[in-house]
Amino acid sequence: MSARPHVLLSVAVSVDGYIDDASPQRLLLSNTADFDRVDQVRAESDAVLIGAETLRRDNPRLLVNSAERRAARAAAGKPEYPLKITVTALGDLDAGLRFWHHGDAKLVYTTDAGRTRLGDRLTGLAEVRSLGPELALGALLDDLGARGIGRLMVEGGTRMHTAFLAAGLADELHVAVAPLLVGDAAAPRFVGQAAFPGGPAHRMRLAGVEAVGDVAVLRYLPRVEAEN
Numbered sequence: 001m002s003a004r005p006h007v008l009l010s011v012a013v014s015v016d017g018y019i020d021d022a023s024p025q026r027l028l029l030s031n032t033a034d035f036d037r038v039d040q041v042r043a044e045s046d047a048v049l050i051g052a053e054t055l056r057r058d059n060p061r062l063l064v065n066s067a068e069r070r071a072a073r074a075a076a077g078k079p080e081y082p083l084k085i086t087v088t089a090l091g092d093l094d095a096g097l098r099f100w101h102h103g104d105a106k107l108v109y110t111t112d113a114g115r116t117r118l119g120d121r122l123t124g125l126a127e128v129r130s131l132g133p134e135l136a137l138g139a140l141l142d143d144l145g146a147r148g149i150g151r152l153m154v155e156g157g158t159r160m161h162t163a164f165l166a167a168g169l170a171d172e173l174h175v176a177v178a179p180l181l182v183g184d185a186a187a188p189r190f191v192g193q194a195a196f197p198g199g200p201a202h203r204m205r206l207a208g209v210e211a212v213g214d215v216a217v218l219r220y221l222p223r224v225e226a227e228n
């Protein structure tokens with residue numbers, strides 16, 4: 001069996017731990033330099049994944065924006081853009097979303113029921129791959145490994161990040177802390193309730209701290225115990 005990809009979770013949070021506010025417009029937490037840092041991490045990834053709810057709500061294009069980075073990828077024999085992935089159990093995805101109409105290859109992981117629901121809607125826009133009756137992230141990573149994906153970047157949202165962390169499948173975590181307070185319990189948080197491996201007794205290894213303008217970027221290794 002092929003090795004599973006290295007899984008990097010990336011998120012921007014407010015100082016009080018929110019990843020958005022409760023309004024319909026997306027709250028921009030990062031600054032320009034930090035968005036550029038994220039662009040670099042995308043460019044270093046073979047695939048970038050977001051949950052179906054982020055796709056439906058934020059309608060992102062999920063691209064490498066820098067022409068230089070795309071040229072460097074092409075010069076290294078890679079596609080200009082990483083593979084774009086979304087995950088849906090229900091299969092309720094609109095073909096008009098921007099995600100399908102920018103970048104290179106797109107892949108949808110779903111269930112048998114989700115594939116039936118999607119029908120022909122994404123024909124010509126994305127490959128639709130059912131993982132069976134259930135959507136297990138281990139099976140998803142096995143499938144990506146078999147496709148030669150070495151580095152996977154997961155960009156949210158809450159349920160997607162929670163699922164990877166709860167399953168013990170995240171190798172690296174980048175948390176960009178923006179200097180603002182959302183202060184609304186109705187707003188989404190970085191992760192939801194879950195039984196995380198080791199619970200609060202498990203201290204993740206801190207791998208780096210960097211100031212990117214007014215944003216603090218923290219790098220953790222969730223599967224490695226802290227050295228104390």
Ligand SMILES: NC(=O)c1ccc[n+]([C@@H]2O[C@H](COP(=O)([O-])OP(=O)(O)OC[C@H]3O[C@@H](n4cnc5c(N)ncnc54)[C@H](OP(=O)(O)O)[C@@H]3O)[C@@H](O)[C@H]2O)c1
Pocket residue numbers: 010011012013018019020026029050051052053054055057058087088089090091092135136137155156157158159160161163188
């Ligand atoms: N600040 C940031 O860095 C950042 C980044 C990304 C997103 N966000 C925010 O996050 C919010 C959306 O988060 P969310 O939790 O509602 O949605 P999400 O994590 O983006 O997507 C959840 C959806 O993923 C699908 N799914 C399938 N299998 C799953 C599994 N095993 N585990 C988890 N999800 C699975 C389901 O889709 P179906 O319903 O189709 O079955 C589920 O509804 C938005 O407000 C967005 O702006 C913030």
